Amino acid sequence: MAFFVPSHSGPSRSMTTNVFPMSTSASPSGHSPAEPIGDIAVGTVTDRLVAANERYAAGFTDPGMDARPVGRVAIVACMDARLDLHGALGLNLGDCHTIRNAGGVVTDDVIRSLTISQRALGTRSVVLIHHTGCGLESLTEEFRQDLENEVGQRPTWAVESFRDVEQDVRQSIQRVRTSPFLLHTDDIRGFVFDVKTGLLREIDPA
Numbered sequence: 001m002a003f004f005v006p007s008h009s010g011p012s013r014s015m016t017t018n019v020f021p022m023s024t025s026a027s028p029s030g031h032s033p034a035e036p037i038g039d040i041a042v043g044t045v046t047d048r049l050v051a052a053n054e055r056y057a058a059g060f061t062d063p064g065m066d067a068r069p070v071g072r073v074a075i076v077a078c079m080d081a082r083l084d085l086h087g088a089l090g091l092n093l094g095d096c097h098t099i100r101n102a103g104g105v106v107t108d109d110v111i112r113s114l115t116i117s118q119r120a121l122g123t124r125s126v127v128l129i130h131h132t133g134c135g136l137e138s139l140t141e142e143f144r145q146d147l148e149n150e151v152g153q154r155p156t157w158a159v160e161s162f163r164d165v166e167q168d169v170r171q172s173i174q175r176v177r178t179s180p181f182l183l184h185t186d187d188i189r190g191f192v193f194d195v196k197t198g199l200l201r202e203i204d205p206a
Contacts, residue, residue, distance in 0.1 A: 063093065067121055071095040074117045076172070077129040078104035082195050085129070097123060103136040104129055105160040105168065106175040115181040124184040128172045129200065131193035136161045165192055169203040 043051075074097040077083055085091065085098060097117045099110055106128070117123045139161040148154035162168040169190035177185045191200040 065094050069094065069096045069117075069121065069123055071125075072123050073097070073125040073127060074099060074114055074123045075127045075129065076100075076104055076106065076110055076114070078102065078131055078134060080131055080134065080195075083129070083131060083193060088198070097121070103134055103160055103162070103168070104131075104172070105136075105162075106172040107157075107160065111175070111179050111181060114176065114179075118183045119181075125187040126176055126185075126189075128169060128176070128188070128190040129193055130165050130169050130172075130191070131195055132165065133195050134162075134165060137163060137165065166203050170205055173203075173205045 071091070073095070075085060075089075076099045077085055079100045079102055086095075097113070099113045099117075101107065101110065114123075114126060136159070139159055141159050141161065143159045143161070144155050169192060173188050173190045176182065176188050179185070188205075190203045190205065192203060193200050
């Protein structure tokens with residue numbers, strides 16, 4: 001989960017959740033997926049990330065924000081590297097909370113994050129984003145049994161695999177809407193991101 005921290009001292013910015021071209025391009029730094037991160041020829045991926053952070057920090061200034069998202073929205077999405085949520089939805093630093101996991105499914109921990117997001121940090125809307133070609137469509141709950149056979153302990157968590165991505169979005173919407181811990185459940189919308197076209201398709205919760 002990543003918290004993006006806006007300032008409320010200036011005028012608020014409006015935000016819509018129904019314009020949904022999405023990008024699968026490289027990061028804002030301009031690297032293509034095949035390029036190395038940073039310019040270090042040796043070392044681990046983490047070494048290159050740390051080096052890139054040092055360059056970033058050299059020009060960094062404190063934006064003077066607090067932890068409440070300007071857009072009052074929390075986005076729950078898959079961790080898939082092809083989803084560039086901020087670039088695709090026109091979001092800036094401080095606009096939203098982003099909660100990501102495998103599949104973008106609504107688990108107990110996602111409800112935990114959404115509850116904190118709403119009750120402590122003022123968000124009101126929830127956007128749920130699954131995508132085509134998700135890895136969870138190729139897994140089953142037997143994955144947990146395989147892990148138990150390998151390490152001698154079965155995971156306490158469910159895989160949350162699915163075969164019908166649209167139906168899983170509907171289930172996620174329902175889980176959010178029926179949670180007794182959330183204050184605001186009237187603006188919950190779900191979408192499927194097409195990894196081939198970069199577009200979001202809204203899913204009717206009915």
